[in-house]
Structure formats: structure tokens, C-alpha cells
Amino acid sequence: MxxxxxxxxxxxxxxxxxxxxxxxxxxxASDTTTEQNQPHQVTDQWVGRRTGVEGLFLEISKDDSAGPGHYLLHMRYGLDADQIDTFEGQASAESIRFNREGGQQLLRAGDGEATGMKWLLEKEDCLVVATGEGYCRD
Known part of the structure; x- marks a missing residue:
């Protein structure tokens, strides 16, 4: 028994x-799947051209060949002739990661004040790499 x-x-x-x-x-599917899809939905809204100071610019386009959340960042990021290039970027938590001569960079949303540049203080829709380097929509 x-x-x-x-x-x-x-x-x-x-x-x-x-x-x-x-x-x-x-x-x-868990929330993890949603979180993985969400970053590129935020950064997809950043596609287009933004301007900095003294002729600097940032132009973001989707890199369809690499898949969702991948971007091409064409930018003039300095005043020297060789400081213009195109970089591959990838969406992460509300930012785009990319590598440039100084190593890995992070492009994130901010306003004119976050750029640290007095010429952009009044702007509201900006993307910032670091204090002193930002690009805003007019």
C-alpha cells in the first residue's frame, strides 16, 4: 500500500x-520583449536633421539593412575638416550608442540647456552627445 x-x-x-x-x-511574451522593442520606437522619432552651432549638424537615418533599432548618424561634430563622418548607431534605453574616435558615445534626448551651449538655450527638442555637443531641431 x-x-x-x-x-x-x-x-x-x-x-x-x-x-x-x-x-x-x-x-x-513577457515585458522584456516590450522593453526590447521600445527603445527603437523612441529613437525612431529622432530620424531627421538637427543643427548645432557654427555649422555642426546631425542627420539620423534608419539603417534598414541592419534591422530595427539600427541607425546611420551622419554628423559634423567639430570644426576641423576631418570631423565629419557617418557612424553606425544602435538603440538602447532611450538613447543611441555609437563609436567615434573617442570611444563609445551615447546620444540622448535633452533640451537646449542640456547641450551646455548658450546659443541653443531656447531650444526644446535636442539630442546631446556630451555637454558642449548638442544638436537641435528648429
């Missing part, structure tokens, strides 16, 4: 475990 009871309990435990795995695999 004890053996039959132990066998029944073991069977119930095994079937309970397999049912929970099945339930987990049939569960809807």
Missing part, C-alpha cells in the same frame, strides 16, 4: 512539473 501511495505521489509530482513547463511555454 505504501509503495502504491509513493508511486501515485511521484507520478503527480512529475506530471505537475511537466504541466508547469507547458504553461510557461504557452504564456504570453
Amino acid at each position: 505504501k509503495k502504491a501511495l509513493l508511486a501515485l505521489i511521484a507520478t503527480m509530482l512529475i506530471s505537475g512539473c511537466s504541466n508547469s513547463n507547458t504553461s510557461a511555454s504557452n504564456a504570453p
Whole structure:
């Protein structure tokens, strides 16, 4: 009798475990999937041209060949003749990461005050790489 009871309990435990795995695999996608899709939905709104001071500019376009959340950043980021280039960027939590001569950079939303430049103080829709380097929509 004890053996039959132990066998029944073991069977119930095994079937309970397999049912929970099945339930987990049939569960809807978690918030992680939503979070992964969300960054590029925010940064997709940044596509277009923005201007900085003294002829500096940033032009963001989608890099369709690389997939969602990938961008091409064409920018003049300094006054020297060689400080114009196109960089590949990737969306991350409300920013675009890209590599430039100084290493990894982070492009994030801000306002004119966040750029740290008095010429852009009145602007509201800006993207900032670092204090002293920002690009705003007119």
C-alpha cells in the first residue's frame, strides 16, 4: 500500500512539473520583449536633421539593412575638416550608442540647456552627445 501511495505521489509530482513547463511555454511574451522593442520606437522619432552651432549638424537615418533599432548618424561634430563622418548607431534605453574616435558615445534626448551651449538655450527638442555637443531641431 505504501509503495502504491509513493508511486501515485511521484507520478503527480512529475506530471505537475511537466504541466508547469507547458504553461510557461504557452504564456504570453513577457515585458522584456516590450522593453526590447521600445527603445527603437523612441529613437525612431529622432530620424531627421538637427543643427548645432557654427555649422555642426546631425542627420539620423534608419539603417534598414541592419534591422530595427539600427541607425546611420551622419554628423559634423567639430570644426576641423576631418570631423565629419557617418557612424553606425544602435538603440538602447532611450538613447543611441555609437563609436567615434573617442570611444563609445551615447546620444540622448535633452533640451537646449542640456547641450551646455548658450546659443541653443531656447531650444526644446535636442539630442546631446556630451555637454558642449548638442544638436537641435528648429
